[in-house]
Amino acid sequence: MKKHLYLLAIAVIFFQLSALSQTLDENYIQKIKEFTTDERFLPKNLLDVVDHPSIPNPLKHFGHIIGAEGQIHRSEEIFNYYKKLAETSPMVKMQQMGVSEEGRPFFIVIIADEATISKLDHYKNQTALLADPRKTTPEQAEKIVMDSKPIYYVSGGMHATEMGSPEMLMELAYRLVTSPAQEIKKIRENVITVINPIMEPDGWDKQVDWYYRYTKGRENFDDGFPRSAPYWGKYVFHDNNRDGLQISQEITKSIFKAFFEFHPTVMLDLHESVPLLYISTGTGPYNDYVDPITQSEWQVMGNHDVAAVAAQGMPGAFTWAFYDGWWPGYGIWVANNHNSNGRFYETYGNAGADTYLRDISTARFAGDLATSKEWYRPDPATPQVYWSYRNNINYTQVGVIASLSYAADNAQLLLSNFYKKAWNSLEKGKKEGPKAFTISKSQKDPAMAAYLANQLLAQGIEVHENETHYIALTEQPYRNLLVSLMTPTAYPKDAKFPPYDAIAWTLPNLYGVEVKAKDSIDFNLSALKAVRSPVKYEGKVDGQGNTFVLTYKAQNTVLPALYAIRSQNRNAELSILPKSVVADGDTLPAGSILIKKINTNQAVKIASDFGLDLKAGGTGISTADQKQVQLPRVAIYNSWYNTQDEGWSRYTFEERGIPYTSIDKEDLKAGNLKSKFDVILLPRVRGNAKNFIHGIDKKFGPMPYTKTVQFPSHGFPASTNDMTGGPGFVGLENLRKFVEEGGLLITLDNTSSIIAELGIASELSPVSSGSLFHPGSIVMAKARKTDSPILYGYPETFNLFRGNGPLLQTDKYNRDMMLVQYGFQPLKDEIPYEGPVMGMKERRQSSKVDKKEEKNPPYVVSGMVRNEQEIIGHGAIFNMPVGRGHVLAFTFDPLHRYLNHHDAPLVWNALINWDKLK
Incomplete structure (x- = not known):
């Protein structure tokens, strides 16, 4: 053991001495200049790449610099570079955070000075304590803040065609480890930088192959040729950044895992779309459940980064005029939803490593031309830019270094804010309503009630249960998120700019689960049991026999259960009841299913696997009241x-x-x-x-x-x-x-x-549709043909989710x-005419009876629709x-x-x- 410590000490001393004697890699620096198309796109603080004697920079490792014309690396090559950094530097630690649908690893790379890396578990524990004010008093939090370091999570490569950040992050990592610059040294000592090198490696590799197969060397960018591979992930394309509420894809699970392990103080996600560098704050309206501290941090940090880019003499950086800040389902919003700070950049990109003349003369954001000088864009770009891959690398890297530098300079403030936001959420749970949300286990689809409880758990929200209900108490650090997910939203109708995405996400409505918001606790708290792992509704089987009835209520798992029955028992017979029938003392609604020629054990397995309640019986139902189910191909x-x-x-x-x-x-x-x-x-x-x-x-x-x-x-x-x-x-x-x-x-x-x-x-x-504006909202609908098989299990009126379809x-x-x-009122041409009819003898009119008009419920349940009369x-x-x-x-x-x-x-x-x- 002593020998091991001695060798480690020698290695650290050698590393420190070699750092002091570093020389600049003039070849690397000259290549940066060569691939940058304009002096104004060339930041001076990137022209200090060192030639480290034992840690290879990208030029030594790959044979070319990051951002070289025509050079992009596949995920395995990128991960191997980080592995080399981890092998050669005590400042780098690499950690796997999961596996993609296609079997590629998700990695994060942790970078800080040696002393910090050696105490990484300590710092992770400190941020976990700050995340929960029930464990940490304000007095304790002050001491913890002084013995903590902000954890800054930077991610790239979520969208495969946005190809700059996964390359840039390699050069940034090398710079953070080797640069003698005071700004970088300060970051190393005061910040724990967590890099997610490629958020979506499946899509990245497809896109790299696409670039080399089809788009490398094309002369014009806007020539109509598809710049993207047809698929990114196995299932999800650009919407991999719209999975933060579902947490259904492996990319999202890996992001959530990193958040709850590290509790990063800030998360910065690197994207590409608008010219030349957008630093997020958004036009608003901001989500009602994001703490005002976070909203203010967006402004301060955004303007700080824009100023830092301007200080390098680089044009085209701006804030405010892109995106709103409303919808909570983006990947990086795991931070904003959990009392941290989630931000993003949009750098101009060419979907590859080629250089193109790009025309931005007609591009508009928040109504203003991208080339106009505004309060939020002090130094706009020219209407055309000759844009290279290296330009992209320069802009993003300068911005990220500035943002890390802000965290290093304001470490205690960021950590204090992180704690205070959790404290605010907890206090709201104590002082404001509702006090709890109760989810009855007896629902028309009990499996979906369990699913809702599990989705809350996946969001880090605490859930309890008793015999009859799942219960989420609001006196908890993520109270704001809980209330946001469980109550209707009201997007301002007078918002000046259109929303960036959907505007409603009320989970009980989206899942078809009845939830009660309780303004007071009227149940026994001591009888509650904390839910520690995902719950499952175990369907019940009532009675024994070889024929069972499934009462249909539009449960999500009925169809897969029927396919399972058919695959497991070819002799089983499936029949549907097209009309309501009384059988064995029960009223079976239309759509109910008779399952014949299965035994009780098979029925128990189906009930358990699919969360469905089955009852033996139904043998007396007339065959005339049944129709055979032919499961479709x-x-x-x-x-x-x-x-x-x-x-x-x-x-x-x-x-x-x-x-x-x-x-x-x-x-x-x-x-x-x-x-x-x-x-x-x-x-x-x-x-x-x-x-x-x-x-x-x-x-x-x-x-x-x-x-x-x-x-x-x-x-x-x-x-x-x-x-x-x-x-x-x-x-x-x-x-x-x-x-x-x-x-x-x-x-x-x-x-x-x-x-x-x-x-x-x-x-x-x-x-x-005239003036109809219908962003993704939950609205009311009415069945016109209630006997249609499409509507089995649905009431006459129900809610559904609709966007601008x-x-x-x-x-x-x-x-x-x-x-x-949509809605309840008929169309104008369906309103009966009650006036005189020319050519017909006047009919004797019965005495009029005043009728009270029934007031229909509002069309919008959650979200916002402008001029809804156009669709009702x-x-x-x-x-x-x-x-x-x-x-x-x-x-x-x-x-x-x-x-x-x-x-x-x-x-x-x-x-x-x-x-x-x-």
């Missing part, structure tokens, strides 16, 4: 030019255990679709009918997306020999034949508009195709017969981001009853 269509929502649909089906087949344009062109599938789902896609038919322009083809030795990350999760083109008119006609021959075509959101435009659902027409309608004589409408009465769901089949058109997305689980059974109903639609 389902296909989900992949458009290739836009896979975002197709990925969410695949993820939802797989999580639910619903089998499906992925198909693309080649399958549509091949035809004979009805011989292979009973249901085809067209998830939401961007664009219009032209995009759907023709896809990626054929002039760029052939464009294979296949796995090769040279491009090993391609060909997953789907492959094609040519991405270009679409199904064409042949494929469109085959899709029509599929429906005419008895298939069910389900369209979601924008694909409903596309199919209407293409004439497959010719009864549907677009409606001029299409507004469609039929002619009045086809209104029976409208299954569900219009169709939310249409069922249109086409030949022997049907088109079921949703004008919203019931499978939105694995979030609106209350809406999803509308799709499951369609699958269960695909051959029984009228």
